[in-house]
Amino acid sequence: MAEIKIAAESRTEFGKGAARRIRRADKVPAVLYGSGIDPTHITLPGHDLALALKNSNALLSIEVDGDSHLAIPKQVQRDPLKGFIEHADLLIVKKGQKVTVDIRVHLEGDAAPDALVVTENSTISVEAEATHIPESVEVSIEGLEVGSQIHAGDLQLPAGATLAIPEDWLIVNIVAAPTAEEVEAELEEAEAEAGIEHDEPEAEAEGDAGEAKPAEGEGNADEGESESE
Known part of the structure; x- marks a missing residue:
């Protein structure tokens, strides 16, 4: 650098x-x-x-x-x-002094279809020479199936850098992507916990609102004609 x-x-x-x-x-x-x-x-x-x-x-x-x-x-x-x-x-x-720093974890590629990539730790601690500190570590997730995991010990660190965290630290976890029903259920649960209520749709008026009804006392026009005529 x-x-x-x-x-x-x-x-x-x-x-x-x-x-x-x-x-x-x-x-x-x-x-x-x-x-x-x-x-x-x-x-x-x-x-x-x-x-x-x-x-x-x-x-x-x-x-x-x-x-x-x-x-x-x-x-x-x-x-x-x-x-x-x-x-x-x-x-x-x-120059030549070792220091412990945090560097970014950069994901490359795409996991298998219907898989959800969960980054458990977006940075890791490494020890490196002060004048040669890496900017990031590259991690390939190309084609990984549900259930796959990447731990700190699986990473290919840049030259001169060594891990300053336990090797069993979970970095990336590949899980099943939630279905639309699961997403909707989680949303409803979250709204219920937050006390969010939705208004019920108004019931449709009975009958045809556009049809005019005769007023009380009004009859067919023919009924009002005199029989003598």
């Missing part, structure tokens, strides 16, 4: 007020720590950091006060509504 260079500034102001001022300037408060170095409080350009962190395991080259540090994102806090980065913890690493 290529290094992403970001110019940082030392931070001397702390607290919520200082953090708000930093964010208003489109910057992000952060902490740089690890490798026996005292934690360094810095600010990073918000746009550059957001681009770099599109890959959660990005390798960053942080330039601050004339020094350069290799670092990986350890914890990133985002605004729950707007999604912008509020704060970042960056772990300093050295």
